[in-house]
Amino acid sequence: MNAWANIKAITKRELGGYFTSPVAYVFLVIFLLLAGFFTFTVGNFFERGEASLMSFFTWHPWLYLFLVPAAGMRLWSEERRLGTLELLLTMPITTWQAIVGKFLASWLFLIIALGLTFPVWFTVNYFGSPDNGVIVAGYVGSALLSGTYLAISCMTSAMTRNQVISFIVSVMICLFLILAGFTPVTDLLTRWASPLFVQTIAAFSVMTHFEGFQRGVIDLRDVVFFVSLIGFALFTTGVIIRGHRAG
Amino acid sequence: MIKVENLVKAFGPNRAVDDISFGVERGEVLGFIGPNGAGKSTTMRVVTGFYPPTAGRVTVGGFDVAENPLSAKRLIGYLPENAPGYADMTVHGFLSFAAELRGLRGDARKKAVVRAVETCFLDSVLYQTIDTLSKGYKHRACLAQSIIHDPDILILDEPTDGLDPNQKHEVRGLIKRMGEHKAIVFSTHILEEVEAACTRVIIIDRGKIVANGTPEELKARSEVAGAVRLKACGVTAAELNEKLSVLAARTEILSQDGAHVVARAYPRERGVNGAFAGHIAELAQRERWKLDEIHVEEGRLDEVFRAITLPDTVKGSHS
Numbered sequence A: 001m002n003a004w005a006n007i008k009a010i011t012k013r014e015l016g017g018y019f020t021s022p023v024a025y026v027f028l029v030i031f032l033l034l035a036g037f038f039t040f041t042v043g044n045f046f047e048r049g050e051a052s053l054m055s056f057f058t059w060h061p062w063l064y065l066f067l068v069p070a071a072g073m074r075l076w077s078e079e080r081r082l083g084t085l086e087l088l089l090t091m092p093i094t095t096w097q098a099i100v101g102k103f104l105a106s107w108l109f110l111i112i113a114l115g116l117t118f119p120v121w122f123t124v125n126y127f128g129s130p131d132n133g134v135i136v137a138g139y140v141g142s143a144l145l146s147g148t149y150l151a152i153s154c155m156t157s158a159m160t161r162n163q164v165i166s167f168i169v170s171v172m173i174c175l176f177l178i179l180a181g182f183t184p185v186t187d188l189l190t191r192w193a194s195p196l197f198v199q200t201i202a203a204f205s206v207m208t209h210f211e212g213f214q215r216g217v218i219d220l221r222d223v224v225f226f227v228s229l230i231g232f233a234l235f236t237t238g239v240i241i242r243g244h245r246a247g
Numbered sequence B: 001m002i003k004v005e006n007l008v009k010a011f012g013p014n015r016a017v018d019d020i021s022f023g024v025e026r027g028e029v030l031g032f033i034g035p036n037g038a039g040k041s042t043t044m045r046v047v048t049g050f051y052p053p054t055a056g057r058v059t060v061g062g063f064d065v066a067e068n069p070l071s072a073k074r075l076i077g078y079l080p081e082n083a084p085g086y087a088d089m090t091v092h093g094f095l096s097f098a099a100e101l102r103g104l105r106g107d108a109r110k111k112a113v114v115r116a117v118e119t120c121f122l123d124s125v126l127y128q129t130i131d132t133l134s135k136g137y138k139h140r141a142c143l144a145q146s147i148i149h150d151p152d153i154l155i156l157d158e159p160t161d162g163l164d165p166n167q168k169h170e171v172r173g174l175i176k177r178m179g180e181h182k183a184i185v186f187s188t189h190i191l192e193e194v195e196a197a198c199t200r201v202i203i204i205d206r207g208k209i210v211a212n213g214t215p216e217e218l219k220a221r222s223e224v225a226g227a228v229r230l231k232a233c234g235v236t237a238a239e240l241n242e243k244l245s246v247l248a249a250r251t252e253i254l255s256q257d258g259a260h261v262v263a264r265a266y267p268r269e270r271g272v273n274g275a276f277a278g279h280i281a282e283l284a285q286r287e288r289w290k291l292d293e294i295h296v297e298e299g300r301l302d303e304v305f306r307a308i309t310l311p312d313t314v315k316g317s318h319s
């Protein structure tokens, strides 16, 4: 299909762009170092004495909070800064093909980064006998989580040609999505607000929906939550890009 | 092939393009000239489907750009202003990518890239990344991208900007050659470029078309068009002036040094014809002036350009 071929061409170009720049490798190293740091030091991986990756996945919402916006901030702002946006959108492709193509490339990159954490998985299997189904669910949830943050960064990077602003705004939005369901915050909220209100807010939080995956439960509702957030953010990206051109 | 009808493009209250209409057919090279901020790039961006029009209609090869953008875009090759390119890609990668988005696959794609590389003389930088290219090469890489699918229509926004004189000459020649079987619109602020490559010129100012015609037609509007310039020997400026007043509406002494007087005589009736020059030559013979030089002025585009786009001239009266 034509649409698919266009998306593939864009994804290929974008992904190639990641791996020809040293920034990508720096990103990967930082990602792996931080993932290890959170898991083994902050998460007390060894002291817990459990054969699970709970202490690994628990930190992902925080780990991604800065790293994903950093990976996604250049997505559209760079196209606008270089002027290649004009080139891309005057090609015989639709705006959504360009958006999906670019999003998929960055998401693949993040999934590759996540995949490179496989030594952690080897480690638990070496020391104990974890439930590998739970671990797979954790990886799926983590990938969906990074995709959600990425779609938000995609949206903010379409808003401005300034990457720093794009970064800050997307960190803010992602932070909100964490805090809305972060237990210390919800506990605090219940003192002033009705439980229903707190629950409603928490329903929008990635924490609430990521929780199940960590326990090994792939709930369709959680998947739908992440996928619809991604869809919404990408749709908004399209609206923003069209809005710029409409003047 | 391109038809623009009553096109308006506004950014907030600012009408960058204000009710413009024109058409371009195959075999035509249309030059777009106008001061900075006149609306040339904006017009091109609407034609290529990058900006939606605020009002009016653009059709390309019969397809409405707003309603059927993909079909329209397929026919167009576009070089945006400042020749953007993906900084981290090699020229070869960039052109392959463009070819892929143009729907070229496999062998067809390879051939298209080779052809574009040859046409734009990019062999020597094929595997260099775009951010390491000099401005001239970067421009040509983007130009190569625009012709990769051998489009029927080419829209080139300042294609010779930043090139050295040799490269400018090459690109002009290329435009002229391709213009024989394509419809081309290009913008520039170099007037000689228009004369060298265009079959038709549109002068645009503050979003409006202020002149539309062949380069010759526009030049004929110049004040000096049809005037006779002569360099005479053996006569004083005063005498020349007096004797010419019988024939000419006005004589302007351009310079005099010792024996030579250079003057420009304006005919009583405007228009370029040889009769006026003939009469002056006869006069010179009778008066025994030695004429070192005599010719009919064609008119100058820059003069026309300045006259029409000057702030205080009456707009629209020319078009």
Ligand SMILES: Nc1ncnc2c1ncn2[C@@H]1O[C@H](COP(=O)(O)OP(=O)(O)O)[C@@H](O)[C@H]1O
Binding pocket: A247, B011, B014, B015, B016, B034, B035, B036, B037, B038, B039, B040, B041, B042, B043
């Ligand atoms: N994206 C935009 N937003 C707001 N104003 C714009 C935009 N693009 C162009 N303009 C305005 O439209 C006018 C015409 O610009 P442009 O078409 O680039 O002129 P030219 O190419 O003839 O130099 C200018 O006044 C410019 O400031």
Ligand SMILES: [Mg+2]
Binding pocket: B037, B040, B041, B042, B081, B157
């Ligand atoms: Mg311009």
